[in-house]
Amino acid sequence: MALRKENILIVDDDIDILELLQRHLKSMDFHTYKAISVKEALFILKDTEIDLLITDIQMPEVDGLQLLRYANEHFPNMPKLVVTGYPSVDGALEVIKSGAIDYLTKPFTKEELKTSIAKAFSHKPKTASPQSKKENHANNRYADMVGESEAFHKVTNIIERVKHNKATVLIKGESGTGKELVARAIHYSGKYSRAPFIAVNCGAIPENLQEAELFGYKKGAFTGANENRNGFFQAAVGGTLFLDEIGTASLAVQTKLLRALQEKEITKVGSQKTEKVDIRIIAATNADLQDDIKKNTFREDLYYRLTVVEVNVPPLRERKSDIPLLVEKFLRKYGVEYKDRLLRIAPEALQVLERYHWPGNIRELENIVQRAVIMSDGIIGVKDLPDFLKFQIEFPERGFVPLREMEKEYVQRVLAYTQGNKTKAAEILQIDRKTLRDKLGQ
Incomplete structure (x- = not known):
């Protein structure tokens, strides 16, 4: 099995330096990510496994030293290099204290860069093999999902088993549980990750347009069809079509979906010609499809075609x-x-x-x-x-209480607070003593 290319993140607000570094690194057979600011670099670090960070120091808003300190605490095993056009002894010391392995001064040669990279990777901890590193990383993170619960690991274990094949998957779960994240993890973690991932919310497409949007249409197929047009199926060929809220698909669309799953072919609206489609379908629902089957609003045969693999995403x-x-x-x-x-x-x-x-x-x-x-x-x-x-006080149900009774109860509380002193109570309530007696019913 071929080894993965190391991922190197380059951070510099100078576009020319970024391009130069990228050319050098590609010629050394590294995979590169570019960022023109610390903010952009943090987004990349959040979502990508980076093996080496190369950063400038002098940058607007947030400088490279802060990025180094951040990376040093959040990614302590990731080596860091610094390239800078403003060399100084104090600056070099500050850089090394911030966790960088080496310090390159612009302009530098390709060989100097290569030597520094080799030095950086030689400092990388070797206590864990790539496989054990992968396993440790997966303990609480998978693709863009995070978790450490048993329920989380049940989901990621299923993803691991299906990500490299095109088996049809049905993802079930309440609204807001992250069903699309699961679908994206299946696609982008597997060997088809470079192919298209097309997400479609079936519930957002009017029922009379669902068939045309999914399968495409021929010119003249209906009023407004002024040209031939491909649908979401054609857009996802070779990759994954994610059908969210599958329970809202019309019965006509369900029939065509069943044929697409069974025969691996579709027909555009207004056409008699079938088209072969090499595609993986992942569907999702927050509805009870078994109940919909009993109501005759969802096809039972389609349900079983969709549930080759079932993923139940737990509520939070x-x-x-x-x-x-x-x-x-x-x-x-x-x-x-x-x-x-x-x-x-x-x-x-x-x-x-x-x-x-x-x-x-x-x-x-x-x-x-x-x-x-x-x-x-x-x-x-x-x-x-x-x-x-925040904490809420639940009061017992009292039913209807007359306003006069509520008022009397409040006056009695104020009177208790003043230890029976009616003059003080009247002052607090901003009424005279006669009114106070009336409210107490005396």
Whole structure:
């Protein structure tokens, strides 16, 4: 099996330097990622396994030293190199203290770069083999998903088994649980990752247009069909077609979907000619399709064709141990986007999030973290969370209480507070003593 090319991230606000470095690195058979700012670099580091970081120091807004410090704590095993056009002894010392292996001064030769890269990789810890590194990485992260719960690992184990083949998959789960993330993980983690991934929300397409949008149409097939047009099936050839909310597909579309799955061929609207399609279909639903079958709104034979492999994505309330990891992921995402820095959450605020039941699942959690990042001035605390998450006092049902009785009860509480002093009570209530007696019924 061929070894994976090392991924090198280059960070520099000078486009010419980026292009030069990329040409040199490609000629050395490395795979490169480019970023023109620290913010862009953080997005790449968040989503990609990087083997070496090469960064400039002098950059606008956030400099390369801060990126080095961040990478040193979050990716301690990833070697770092610095290239700079502003050399100084103090600067070099600061760079090395920040975790860089070597320090290259612009302009530098290709051989100097090659020597520095070799030096950087020689410093990379060798305590874990590539396979064990992969396994450790997978303990709490898979593609763009994070988790450490048993429920999370059940899902990722299924992904591991199906990602390299084109078996049809049905993903079930409540709204907001991340069904599309599972579909994308299946596609992008497997050997077909370079092929198209086309996501279609069936519920967002009007029923009378579903067939034409999915399978395409011939010119003149219906009013407004002024040209031949391919559908989502043709766009996804060789790759994956993700059909979200499959339960909303019309019965006519379900019939054509069944044929596409059985015969691996489709027919455009208005055409008699069939077209072969090499495609993997992943469908998703938050509905009970078995119930829809009983109501005759979903075909039973299509259901069994779709469920060659079934993935049940658990609701967040069943994987609460994953909340800290999810919060960390969203803090990283929105902290960089809105505040140009990474934010932390106070333990007591995290406890509030962990005790909530999350009817909106991960999508609801992401929205709340996003809001908290916007509202926070520093470490996210309980004050930055919406009130409905905080402790609520549940009062017993009292039924209808006359206003006069409620008023009398309030006056009695004020009187108790003043230890029976009616003059003080009247002052607090801003009424005279006679009115006070009337309200007490005396």
